Amino acid sequence: MSNTEENRLGGRLARYARVGTAVGGLAARFAGERVLGIPLERERHAAELRAALGGLKGPLMKVAQLLSTIPDALPREYVAELSQLQADAPSMGWPFVKRRMAAELGPTWQAKFRSFERAAAAAASLGQVHKAVGLDDRRLACKLQYPDMASAVEADLRQLRLIFALFERSDSAISTTKIHQEISARLREELDYELESRHASLYRAMLADTPGVHVPAVVPELSTKRLLTLEWVEGRRILDHVADHPEQRNELAMNMFRAWYVPFYYYGVIHGDPHLGNYTVRPDGSINLLDFGCIRVFHPSFVKGVIDLYNALRAEDEEAAVEAYRTWGFANPSKELVSVLNIWARFVYAPIMDDRTRKIEETNAGHYGRETAEKVHAQLRRVGGVEVPREFVFMDRAAIGLGSVFLHLKAEVNWYRLFQDLIKDFDVTALEQRQTTALTRHGVPLPA
Numbered sequence: 001m002s003n004t005e006e007n008r009l010g011g012r013l014a015r016y017a018r019v020g021t022a023v024g025g026l027a028a029r030f031a032g033e034r035v036l037g038i039p040l041e042r043e044r045h046a047a048e049l050r051a052a053l054g055g056l057k058g059p060l061m062k063v064a065q066l067l068s069t070i071p072d073a074l075p076r077e078y079v080a081e082l083s084q085l086q087a088d089a090p091s092m093g094w095p096f097v098k099r100r101m102a103a104e105l106g107p108t109w110q111a112k113f114r115s116f117e118r119a120a121a122a123a124a125s126l127g128q129v130h131k132a133v134g135l136d137d138r139r140l141a142c143k144l145q146y147p148d149m150a151s152a153v154e155a156d157l158r159q160l161r162l163i164f165a166l167f168e169r170s171d172s173a174i175s176t177t178k179i180h181q182e183i184s185a186r187l188r189e190e191l192d193y194e195l196e197s198r199h200a201s202l203y204r205a206m207l208a209d210t211p212g213v214h215v216p217a218v219v220p221e222l223s224t225k226r227l228l229t230l231e232w233v234e235g236r237r238i239l240d241h242v243a244d245h246p247e248q249r250n251e252l253a254m255n256m257f258r259a260w261y262v263p264f265y266y267y268g269v270i271h272g273d274p275h276l277g278n279y280t281v282r283p284d285g286s287i288n289l290l291d292f293g294c295i296r297v298f299h300p301s302f303v304k305g306v307i308d309l310y311n312a313l314r315a316e317d318e319e320a321a322v323e324a325y326r327t328w329g330f331a332n333p334s335k336e337l338v339s340v341l342n343i344w345a346r347f348v349y350a351p352i353m354d355d356r357t358r359k360i361e362e363t364n365a366g367h368y369g370r371e372t373a374e375k376v377h378a379q380l381r382r383v384g385g386v387e388v389p390r391e392f393v394f395m396d397r398a399a400i401g402l403g404s405v406f407l408h409l410k411a412e413v414n415w416y417r418l419f420q421d422l423i424k425d426f427d428v429t430a431l432e433q434r435q436t437t438a439l440t441r442h443g444v445p446l447p448a
Helices: 003-036 042-053 059-067 076-082 094-105 149-170 177-190 193-206 238-244 246-267 300-315 318-328 335-352 366-382 390-409 415-423 428-442
Strands: 113-116 127-134 139-145 227-231 269-271 279-281 287-289 295-297
Touching: 094 139, 094 227, 149 177, 177 390, 193 227, 193 246, 193 269, 193 295, 193 428, 238 246, 238 279, 238 390, 246 269, 246 279, 246 287, 246 300, 246 390, 246 415, 246 428, 269 390, 300 318, 300 335, 300 428, 318 335, 335 366, 335 390, 335 415
Parallel strands: none
Antiparallel strands: 113 127, 127 139, 139 227, 269 295, 279 287
């Protein structure tokens, strides 16, 4: 076995041991609750689970963020605690950064920059960002992946499967098989910075004519599979900006809406991670979109299904709703199941149902969302459960994640008009042609 293989195996085994111990404790207590009748203090144990996992970099934190937008995939006590895992992992020191950069760009890598800051400007889940200046005097952001992240991702995904299996044994409301498949596929993609660079170039093209949105250019000659270099764009955190410029709340919300949904309704592509750290705000209220690791490409028929479900809900057309859910990937949905799914759909679609200016929180407030999720969960158990299709996971995450952003902004917007402007000329054949042309040009795989 080579040293590289030993290191990879060693990293994975260490990860399995650390995560496995925490998950094993959960399994033992869960078994005690189920078999012996010993009550499981979920809030306390969830906090213990987070404490046990808190020193680990990245993947589990990203998984927790995803799970927080999938109604009752796990009990909310666990999602609440896991979502507090810190996004800012300890940064790599300068000696380690030098070795990593040499591995990516060669031993003379420093000669390819006019300057390169030793201290990381930001540390995230899978890598850290360094400011630099190129030989052409462009300011740059160099995202360098942490070591052994592939091992970390595989270890965490294996343990996530065990966590899902544990809860499915006692609660049949939601089958998580396809949720796990989808999360696994997207996390593995996030490890490939060459793919992310193509995603970034695709987004720059898709949003080129969209006002209020900026996408930094990729610097391909300084990018590899584990190093992504983009132009540095200045901006502030959204909540800091709004605190100083409350008059820009509505404009910011509309810019965010277009940044996420112009690519979806025009190209069938969605940014699956509306996390507050993935964009910044310029002084004029326009936004910088920064991270392109979690991108989902949908078949044009799915996009049509999203619009069809909206129209079915407005018209209270049950047959059209059944067909829309089938297009979404729900296998042979019964009318009884559709009536339950519609509870959640009406919650998600509520802001774009009425032609009026309104706040998101009229129907999308946190307490209402929890109440709706609990109602859906109970009804799903009653009708025999559901297997959530893979396509649902990131579409739902985008909708709920953006809703959370709009809640923070306290924006009052006519969401109906924004949505209608996007779909007024929708044609699935034209979408397919645009998608094929754009994705092929930028080297992004077409949907199966």
